Amino acid sequence: MKSLQLxxxxxxxxxxxxxxxxxxxxDITATPLKGFEPGxxxxxxxxxxxxxxxxxxxxxxxxxxxxxxxxxxxxxxRWFLIRLRRAWAWRERLGVxxxxxxxxSEGDGVSGLIVDLYGDVAVVQLNTxxxxxxxxPLLQALGELHDFRGILFSNSSSGRRLxxxxxxxxxxxxxxxxxxxxxxxxxxxxxxKAGQKTGWYFDQRDNRQRFMPLxxxxxxxxxxxxxxxxxxxxxxxxxxxxxxxxxxxxxxxxAGQNARANGxxxxxxxxxxxxxxxxxxxxxxxxxxxxxxxxPLVKRKKDLQAGKAHYAKLNELxxxxxxxxxxLISSSCSHHLSAEDLQRTVYKAxxxxxxxxxxxxxxxxxxxxxxxxxxxxxxxxxxLVFRALN
Ligand code: SAH
Numbered sequence: 296m297k298s299l300q301l302x303x304x305x306x307x308x309x310x311x312x313x314x315x316x317x318x319x320x321x322d323i324t325a326t327p328l329k330g331f332e333p334g335x336x337x338x339x340x341x342x343x344x345x346x347x348x349x350x351x352x353x354x355x356x357x358x359x360x361x362x363x364x365x366x367x368x369x370x371x372x373r374w375f376l377i378r379l380r381r382a383w384a385w386r387e388r389l390g391v392x393x394x395x396x397x398x399x400s401e402g403d404g405v406s407g408l409i410v411d412l413y414g415d416v417a418v419v420q421l422n423t424x425x426x427x428x429x430x431x432p433l434l435q436a437l438g439e440l441h442d443f444r445g446i447l448f449s450n451s452s453s454g455r456r457l458x459x460x461x462x463x464x465x466x467x468x469x470x471x472x473x474x475x476x477x478x479x480x481x482x483x484x485x486x487x488k489a490g491q492k493t494g495w496y497f498d499q500r501d502n503r504q505r506f507m508p509l510x511x512x513x514x515x516x517x518x519x520x521x522x523x524x525x526x527x528x529x530x531x532x533x534x535x536x537x538x539x540x541x542x543x544x545x546x547x548x549x550a551g552q553n554a555r556a557n558g559x560x561x562x563x564x565x566x567x568x569x570x571x572x573x574x575x576x577x578x579x580x581x582x583x584x585x586x587x588x589x590x591p592l593v594k595r596k597k598d599l600q601a602g603k604a605h606y607a608k609l610n611e612l613x614x615x616x617x618x619x620x621x622x623l624i625s626s627s628c629s630h631h632l633s634a635e636d637l638q639r640t641v642y643k644a645x646x647x648x649x650x651x652x653x654x655x656x657x658x659x660x661x662x663x664x665x666x667x668x669x670x671x672x673x674x675x676x677x678x679l680v681f682r683a684l685n
Contacts, residue, residue: 296336296337296338296349296367296369297326297330297331297335297336297337297338297352298326298337298338298339298340299316299321299326299331299337299338299339299340299350299352299360300321300322300325300326300339300340300341300342300344301316301320301321301322301339301340301341301342301347302320302321302322302342303322303341303342304342305320305321305341305342306341306342306347308320308669309339309347309348309362310347311669312667312668312669313362313669313670314361314362314363314401314406314667314669314670315358315360315361315362315406315670316339316350316358316359316360316361316362317357317358317359318354318356318357318358318359321359321360322342328354328359329354331352331353331354332354333352333353333354333355333424333458333459334351334352334353334423334424334425334427334428335351335352335425336349336350336351336352336369336370336425337349337350337352337360338367339360339362346366346367347362347365348362348363348364348365348366348367349362349363349364349366349367349368349369349370350362350363350425351363351406351407351423351424351425351426352425353423353424353425353458355458355459356457356458361406361407361423361425362406363404363405363406363425370429370432371432372432372433372435372436372439373436374432374436375429375432375433375435375436375437376436376439376440378398378403378404378405379397379398379410379436379437379440380440381403381404382397382398382399382403382410383397383440383441385663385665386412386663389662389663391500391661391662391663392412393412393413393414393415394412394413394414394476394477394478394495394497395411395412395497395500395661395663396409396410396411396412396497396498396661396663396664397410397411397412397417397663398410399663399664399665399673400422400673401667401670401673402664402665402666402667402673403665405426406423407421407422407423407425407426407454408420408421408422408426408433409422409452409493410437411492411493411494411495411497413474413475413476413485413487413493413494413495414444414474414475414476415441415442415443415444415445416443416444416445416446416447416470416471416474416487417437417441417443417445417446417447418446418447418449418487418493418494419433419437419446419447419448419449420448420449420451420452420454420455420493421433421448421455421460422452422454422455422458423454423458424458424459424460427458427460427461430448434446434467443468444468444469444470445466445467445468445469445470445471446466446467446468446470447464447465447466447467447470447487447488448464448465448466448467449464449487449488449493450462450463450464451490451491451492451493464488470487470488471487472486472487472488473485473486473487474487474494476495478500478503478524478528479503479504479507479528479531479532480531481527481528481531481553481557482553482556482557483495483522483523483524483527483553483556484522484549484552484553484556485522485549486522486545486549489545490522490546491521491543491546495522495524496521496524496588497661497663497664498628498660498661498664498676499524499525499588499626499660499661499676499678500524500661500663501658501660501661501662502624502626502658502659502661502678503524503525503528505656505658506624506656506658506678506680507525507528507529507532508532509584509622509680510529510532510533510534510583510584510622511532511533511534512533512534512535512583513529513534513535513582513583513584513621513622514534514535514536514537514538514581514582514583514584514618515529515530515534515535515536515537515538515582515583515584515585515586516537516538516540516572516575516582516584516585516586516613516616517529517537517538517539517540517586518540518568518571518572518585518586518587518588518589518609518613519540519541519568519587519588519589519590520539520540520541520546520547520550520586520588521541521543521546521550521588522546522549522550522553523539523549523550523551523553523554523561525586525588526538526539526550526554526561526586527550527553527554527557527559527561529584530554530557530559530561531557531559534583534584535583536562537554537559537561537562538561538562538563538564538575538582539561539562539563539564540564540566540568540571540572541564541565541568542565542566542567542568543565544565547563547564547565550563551563568589568609569608569609569612572609572612572613572616573612575616576612576615576616580616581616581617581618581621582616582617582618582621583617583618583621583622584617584621584622584623584624585613585614585616585617585621585622585623585624586623586624586626587609587610587613587623587624587625587626588626588628588678589605589606589609589626589627589628590628591627591628591629591675592605592606592627592629592632593629593631593632594629594631595631596631598631599631599632602629602631602632603632603636603640606625606627606632606637606640606641606644607640607641607643607644607647608644610623610625610640610641610644610645611644611645611647611648612648613625614641614644614645614648614650614652614681614683615648615649615650617650617683618683619683619685620682620683620684621682621683622655622680622681622682622683623641623645623652623680623681623682623683624678624679624680624681625637625641625678625679625681626676626677626678626679627676627677628675628676629675630671630672630674630675634657634677634679637677637679638654638679641679641681642654642681645681645683649685650683650685651683651684651685652681652682652683652684653681653682653684654679654680654681655680655681655682656679656680657677657678657679657680658677658678658679658680659674659676659677659678660674660675660676664676
């Protein structure tokens with residue numbers, strides 16, 4: 296196996312538990328990055344040649360190495376199986392099988408590996424060139440873990456694009472176009488192949504479960520609704536009428552279908568969120584609850600100011616659409632925007648719209664999305680629940 300030597304003192308982060316290696320931390324005189332092909336495995340050493348572990352390497356990316364083991368290993372099916380079983384045991388304990396995130400990248404110890412479960416279908420994202428090369432042993436391990444009907448290797452992630460990986464889905468066994476999923480007493484249909492993420496946002500499930508009872512009896516505006524997880528769940532939990540806004544027509548169509556399958560009816564608006572909310576405001580509409588769950592609006596640190604302004608705009612509109620005493624559940628999945636930042640942004644935006652808010656609860660990502668305690672980037676989702684005092 297090749298070796299990747301770090302510059303003096305650059306090993307400290309890895310020793311403190313971190314898994315990432317940036318290209319400027321590599322001693323390129325000792326181990327030039329051009330000696331690596333994307334996806335190579337390497338033994339990582341400190342400047343004194345002491346072994347720190349094994350990493351997958353991609354010389355073409357800034358984040359050029361990801362430690363996958365603290366020892367020297369060539370991952371085989373058994374190596375994957377140990378990690379998958381550990382992850383499975385946690386989801387079993389949470390009681391979320393078989394509809395959940397089974398494996399959450401760094402949080403479960405293998406940077407770049409995502410596995411979501413849709414009943415007996417597993418959807419896998421391999422987000423590094425290194426993992427792409429380890430597909431065979433992983434596939435074998437998944438087969439030993441559970442008798443899956445089908446396994447879909449999905450291409451739909453920005454991580455794969457960054458690593459320059461092939462854009463085609465890869466299917467093993469029987470993977471239907473649409474899958475069924477149960478959440479909170481509702482049955483949903485999701486689109487595994489053309490949908491977003493792997494088809495469903497499991498990261499919001501715990502927040503939905505926790506905050507849905509607050510929506511009882513309220514008219515609900517679900518902005519960025521995707522296929523209706525919040526909106527349909529709210530209706531089922533006894534909310535008043537639900538309006539969904541999303542710019543994706545196929546997602547909204549599925550939301551409508553999901554509502555009907557659960558004996559509900561949604562008002563659907565296929566539109567850009569801000570102008571659609573503005574139009575509702577002009578029409579004098581008000582809602583007992585407004586849910587905002589936009590896509591990440593701060594992708595890079597340098598977009599923070601522009602992103603904050605975007606969150607502010609959406610939240611000002613959301614707050615002004617609240618009926619007196621109404622509830623605003625404002626989410627952000629941008630790691631670079633902290634919960635405190637979001638909290639301040641929403642509060643200020645609401646005041647600009649002459650609404651005074653109190654903060655009644657805070658939520659994060661579901662417990663089947665473990666964080667890596669040494670990697671702050673693995674914590675990204677926050678959902679803040681506010682109540683309007685006026
Ligand atoms: N709330 C959903 C997840 C939302 S993901 C759930 O819990 O399942 C973000 C959604 O925002 C996606 O469905 C995407 O289609 C939609 N979206 C992205 N940009 C948008 C825009 N400008 N206006 C409206 N919807 C948008």
